[in-house]
Amino acid sequence: MSGTGFQETSAQDMRLRLGTFLFMALFLFLWVSIDPYVDLTGEAVLDPSAGNSNRLNQILALFLTAGMLGYGLLHPMRGIILQPRVLLALLYSWFFITSVISVHPMLGVKGIILSTMMTLNASIYLLLPASERHFAKMLGIGTLIMLGFAYYGVLFKPTLAIHQASELREPMNAGLWRGHFPHKNSAAAAMVLAAFFGLFVMNRWSRLAGLAIVALSFLFLVNTGGKTSTAMLPAILLLAWLFEKLRFLRIPIVIGGVGLFNLFAVGSAVFRPLGEFIAGLGIDATFTNRADIWRFAFSALAERPLTGHGFKGFWQTEELVYSGGTIETWAVAAANGHNSYLDIALTTGFPGLALTLIWMVVLPLRNISRIGPEHEHSHLTRLFIRIWLYTIFHAGLESLFFEGGSLLWFTFIFALYGLQLQSSAALTAAPAHVKRSRVAHA
Template identity: 45%
Template sequence: MPTDSEIATGRPAAPRASLAARLLFIGVFLLYWVTLTPFTDLSVDPSTSKPPGWTQGIMVLLTLMLVAFAATNAQARKLVLQPRLVFGTLFFWLLLTAILSVDPAGALKRSIIAIMVTLSAGILLLLPASEEEFARLLGKSVLIVLGLCYFGVIFVPYLSIHQPNDFLEPEHAGLWRGLYVQKNEAGGVMAMFCFFGLYLARSWSRVIGLAIFAGSALFLLKTGAKTSTALMPVILVLAFVFERFRWARVPIVFGGVGLINFSTVGVVALPAVREFVTSLGIDATFTARADIWNLALAAIAENPVFGYGFDSFWGTNTLVNSDLGAFTWAVKAVDAHNAYVDAMVNMGLPGLFILIACLLYVPLRSFNIQSDRNNSNNISRLFLRIWLYGIFLACLESVFLARSGPFWFTLSAAMFGLAYQARCSIVRDTESGTVHDRAFAPRRPIAMG
């Protein structure tokens, strides 16, 4: 019997995944984008309240469901975590440095969770049976998250807008944070939602997509998150140039990331850079991040090969209660506010090089391959924007291998998405010539109709 879609369009409807796969997609998306502890009360010390243990149990359960799907799906088994040699090397080094750390049990647990997040992101994209279905599921999920954020601002503002009585950072009073803990996190989310909105306007519903873009852009401005607000339009321009000019791709990725890190972290090591940055009217401390980078670079110099193990440096009693506290407040920092610096702290210089291969070289190569095969489409553009946003945001925020929240999960999904697009082809209806855009179908000759 023909479906409503077939009757309306006069052509076969795009394939659909099972109900279980669709529900799993939305459930996993909401797990990382909403988390299980939204709308945190910031009037109390956040360090005194930890999420209940069952929250990790739900994450493990959903991850096992994703793994079960991949294990029973021949196409997914071939595609997931590609290229496996590169990501396998990253995971091996992450686990090795955890074993060699001062807290091997804790570092191993944290490393395994980070690997689970990465694996989940890669499998999630394989659940929809077509790009049409991917866009539809993504749109519904984004509407839920964006709706919750606005619901909080309107109905529970004391849990969604920074207040003067916040235990930490009361100076942010009046800035929106939605269901997230901090305005910068909310700003980063809304920047990515802007990318989602533009994609959905082309691939699902123009009205809903543009509404998501407008609502996200407004929320982004209300967060006061300067980095995300400035970066979002820059990424749109960079992605435009990246798509159209192959010669610009390496300079944008390696040159851009290198230049930003040189101009920021470089202020600590090179007085000439600090003077130049100051002459431009820029705060050379980067809102006190320079103190953190100075401490991090000194720590890296003491243990450059293996680092200190995953998340086994910042926030530890050894650091917080050390004599260094008499000289710098940075001992109380929760991370380096730079994902590339934190990679060296956690995994040493070899870990940084491996991570650069995974996060910069592999996605760049994937995009070049799909571009050469004329396999780029709207979903490729979405993955490109998210990937570029993530690697540039990482110059000022520690987003790599994060065990919770949307940033690492979404960046991983974008990287794997680019890899899948490079290995697959767009499928067209051979009778009508209509593009169905089957998500990540095995590469085959494209029938032009």
């Protein structure tokens, strides 16, 4: 082997090792965390000023982001980082403006920094694997490790991995599994994503590992008591199948589906006739006590429809929690608005919501329409579409968007970038040393 060829092989091996390390490190940082099995019985969980982060967590996040950025800037496909840049610049600039003029500007600025870091990491994440099989292998191993932590907690740390009646915030969740996650709902969402991963792993790396992931994820999901996520798992699989097979239904499924879902959910809380109609169908018109929150959020949105109350500057602020408003409604103590679209409008106004919808709904639809026939029905495209559909529908009942440390937000964003790559790039099919002009490694 010539000296040049040896150097190229060594550089490729180094890139493979570094990519594998960064992929697994970031996956486990988000899906397991450095502080699993959180105690929910302490009074600190009721303090709105008590953050969920700590110094070590912040340092690790900065180091991981620096490593990801360094890897991305040296990658031949570095042009994809933080795309679409014009739209993201407009979106985050608007978020910054609404934060500066709000009562809590630093909360907004901190949230913008964390969200930008997460978006940066997600835009580089799919450049780390050397091939689609490598991607599936790392995804499968990481998911199995996550499931190991979840089941270990249930078996050996039940007081910290299963909701207890002694918890101060939601004692009614006693007996429901949460594993190493802070809440049953976050555990349920993670298990839905894990099931999607398992289906992909089963087809692209190991059938045994994939089946184990799907079975373990579903069993855990059922025991979380997360009714919404449990129902949405088969629903999204069906929707994704229809979305893939029937092109003419794609816009109605996404635009019409998300619109109607939010209309029936949030609208039933605001418009009494619609709420009575929903109740008449045998559906819980309060959507698990979210109706009070949505009514309160709508009244607050009406006060500032253009600029909102500032990014991250409304829920759980001291003025709101300690305002004495609990006499009128318990919603003032809510952790969030339990609807991502409503929360974005509430905190950044309708312009912020419009920019968000363009990035998360309109552009993915356009990218999917541009995917070539050879990749349109691939297992990889199917994975990204399932993640995307689940998140935009699930966002109608939970606040997910722009959450800096959220594994669901991160997974959603790298799925958006995956759809963008699928629309404009070819998959690696040859050995890594073969030069290609534009290759999406994952």
